Amino acid sequence: xxxxIERLWEIGPGLVEGTPHAKKLGMKFVAIDKGLATLxxxxxxALIGDPRSRVIAGGAVTTVLDQACGLAAIAGFxxxxxLATLxxxxxxxxxxxxxxxxxxxxVCYKTTRHVxxxxxxxxxxxxxxxxxxxxxxFMLTGPIYKLPEAEExxx
Amino acid sequence: xxxxxxxxxxASIPYAKTLGIRAEFSDDGLLLILPYQxxxxxxPTLPALHGGAIGGFMxxxxxxxxxxxxxxxxxxxxxxxxIDYLRRGKPVETYARADIFREGSRVANVRxxxxxxxxxxxxxxxxxxxxxxxxx
Numbered sequence: 001x002x003x004x005i006e007r008l009w010e011i012g013p014g015l016v017e018g019t020p021h022a023k024k025l026g027m028k029f030v031a032i033d034k035g036l037a038t039l040x041x042x043x044x045x046a047l048i049g050d051p052r053s054r055v056i057a058g059g060a061v062t063t064v065l066d067q068a069c070g071l072a073a074i075a076g077f078x079x080x081x082x083l084a085t086l087x088x089x090x091x092x093x094x095x096x097x098x099x100x101x102x103x104x105x106x107v108c109y110k111t112t113r114h115v116x117x118x119x120x121x122x123x124x125x126x127x128x129x130x131x132x133x134x135x136x137x138f139m140l141t142g143p144i145y146k147l148p149e150a151e152e153x154x155x
Numbered sequence: 156x157x158x159x160x161x162x163x164x165x166a167s168i169p170y171a172k173t174l175g176i177r178a179e180f181s182d183d184g185l186l187l188i189l190p191y192q193x194x195x196x197x198x199p200t201l202p203a204l205h206g207g208a209i210g211g212f213m214x215x216x217x218x219x220x221x222x223x224x225x226x227x228x229x230x231x232x233x234x235x236x237x238i239d240y241l242r243r244g245k246p247v248e249t250y251a252r253a254d255i256f257r258e259g260s261r262v263a264n265v266r267x268x269x270x271x272x273x274x275x276x277x278x279x280x281x282x283x284x285x286x287x288x289x290x291x
Contacts, residue, residue: 018199020194021204022205059214060170060211063206067207084240088237
C-alpha cells in the first residue's frame, strides 16, 4: 500500500464528511485502496424520491456514485488532486429497497495525464444484484501532490 | 396545471425538499429553481456545487415535467441517464428546464439543461430515458 493510500485511510472519513452535500445526505466512508473507493448511504426519509413507494430518489444514488467515483479517481491518481466531473452515466437496474443502506463501490480502471475513467456499482448488500451501475470520467483541474514513499528499512 | 399544483408536486418529494428545489409554473413547461444553500456544496475550496446535487436536481426536473403532463399518475422512473458537466456550478441560484424529446407509450426520452447566469451558458446537461407509469 502506498503512503498516499495509507493517508487516505486516515483522512477518508473527513474527506467525505467534509463535503457539505455528502454530509447533508448522510454519506459515510467505508474503504479505500489503489484506484478503489467504497462509500455508503444509509437510508433516510430525506432522500425519498417517490412518496408512494418510499424509494430513495435516483439523484441520491447518483450523488453517492459520483462521490465514490471522485474518491476512486483520487486513489487512482495516487495523489491529492482537484478534480472536476466531466461525464457521469447511470443505469438504474432496480429500485433501492426502502430502509436498506446503499453501498457504492467505484473502480478507477485507467488514468491518463489529465483524465480518470471510473466504473461503479451501487447495491444494497449484494454486489451481484446492483441497484445502479455508473461510468464516469473526471478531469484534473490542477497539479497532483504525491506523498514521498517511506524508505525501505535496511537490515 | 397551476403554480399551486407545481408547488404541491415538488413538496411531495422529500429529496427535492432536501436540495431546496422550487418550481415555477409557465405554459411552456416547469422552470425548476435550486436556490443556493451551503449543504449543496461539493467542493468548499473552489467553491462549487456538488455534481451529484446538480445531477439530482436535473433528474427531479425531468420527472416533474413528465408528471406535469399526467398529474394523476405516479412518478416515472429513471432507466438510464447521461450527465455532462460543462461549467463549474458556482455558489448561486441554479435553474433547469426539461424538454421531452420523445414520449412513447412506455418510455420517454428527456433532455434537461441547467444554468446559472444565462440559459445560453449551461453548467450541465442531462439526457435520459424514463419509464412512464402505466395508464390504467
